[in-house]
Amino acid sequence: MDSWTLDWSHGSVTVHAGAGAIGRTLFRLSDDREVEPFHEAPWIRTGETVEPGLRNLRGDWSCLPFGRVYGPDDRLVGSWKSLAEVPMPTSSSPLVESDFLLHGYSANSDWCLVSKTQHELVLALDYPTDSPIRCITRSVRPIEGKAGIDVSIKIEARRRCSRPYGFHPNFALHGAPGSFHIQPGPYEFGLTHPVDQGEARAEPNSRINSxxxxPLKAGGSDRFDRLPFADQREEIIQLCGIEGGVHLVDHHDNVAWDLSWDTTTLPSCLLWMSNRGRMSAPWNGRNLCVGVEPVASAFDLGSIIASAANPIAAAGIATAIAIAPEQPFAVSYRLVGHTLFG
Known part of the structure; x- marks a missing residue:
């Protein structure tokens, strides 16, 4: 598989054709240490063959549409359950085959290199001809003089549509339980995943303030701001109406990360806490990371629920992006690392 690397004053970044994913990225901090924040799935290291949507599960990739299409048999709870059977609005454009892929065509395809300069890598992907999406372009630009990168996308449409979209940065968890601290910016409310799944400990579809x-299914509550968990589990929480971004403190690597983006465009942050809880192949109880994902989406529940009057959208927080031939969609995020002192 093709990949391309850029070096700059404070590190190096590698981008892969598969899913257009950012892979190994070294940031050189103020104390001259080189730190790699991103996760790489265990099956990549061992060379196992897995489905395209998981094959290149690395540091970050673009998800269009975000998630997968959930149906009535997916153990949704509360008002979310009936939304799986609501027809897509005509204005959203009907779903096509590629919309049903895990995290969309963008996460299941090989991207092409458009250009590589000393300062920027640009990749692009054309969508199938029956899709309302024409193409997506992704650029990765190191920040000269800083341990940071800017990542941006532009989406062009053949016809008007709306789809959930999200970036998918995945951070490695190398330290002892509780050594990785998540400090989000202000947000309107949080929700636990509205799916009754055995590998989760959180009470599904619970509103949270911190x-x-x-709240837990077994009663009581637990801290979800300090990872890894001491036990095996899989948790998903959406922070809705977030402002600014998220500050991450990794005490194991003595580094802090600031992840920021235009939260008026992607108004939520989805936290995917993969704590060795998935036992089916290819996960096999091995995957340990946290996804800190800027999204306009209703969790990972796919285009049908994202386009419906779901509880997040009903609160005035967008769960999909609108794209038109005359109005491409563009957004970016920035990740910058800092050494912790003391």
Whole structure:
């Protein structure tokens, strides 16, 4: 598989053709240490063959549409369950085959290199001809003089449509339980995943005010702002109406990360806490990371629920992006690392 690397004053970044994913990225901090924040799935290291949507699960990729299409048999709870059977609005454009892929065609395809300069890598992907999406372009630009990168996308449409979209940065968890601290910016409210799944400990479809106190199915509450968890589990929380971004403190690597983006465009942050809880192949109880994902989406529940009057959208927080031939969609995020002192 093709990949391309850029070096700059404060590190190096590698981008892969598969899913257009950012892979190994070294940031050189103020104390001259080189730190790699991103996760790489265990099956990549061992060379196992897995489905396209998981094959290149690395540091970050673009998800269009975000998630997968959930149906009535997916153990959705509360008002979310009936939304799986609501027809797509005509204005959203009907779904096509590629919309049903995990995290969309963008996460299941090989991207092409458009250009590589000393300062920027640009990749692009044309969507199938029956899709309302014409193409997506992705650029990765190191920040000269800083341990940071800017990542941006532009989406062009053949016809008007709306789809959930999200970036998918995945951070490695190398330290002891509780050594990785998530400090989000202000947000309107948080919700736990509205799916009754055995590998989760959180009470599904619960409204939360703080990651430090999340209700559990077994009763009581637990801290979800300090990872890894001591036990095996899989958790998903959406922070809705977030402002600014998220500050991450990794005490194991003595580094802090600032992840920021235009939260008026992608108004939520989805936290995917993969704590060795998935036992089916290819996960096999091995995957350990946290996804800190800027999204306009309703969790990972796919285009039908994202386009419906779901509880997040009903609160005035967008769960899909609108794209038109005359109005391409563009957004970016920035990740910058800092050494912790003391």
């Amino acid at each position: 990651l430090s106190e999340v």
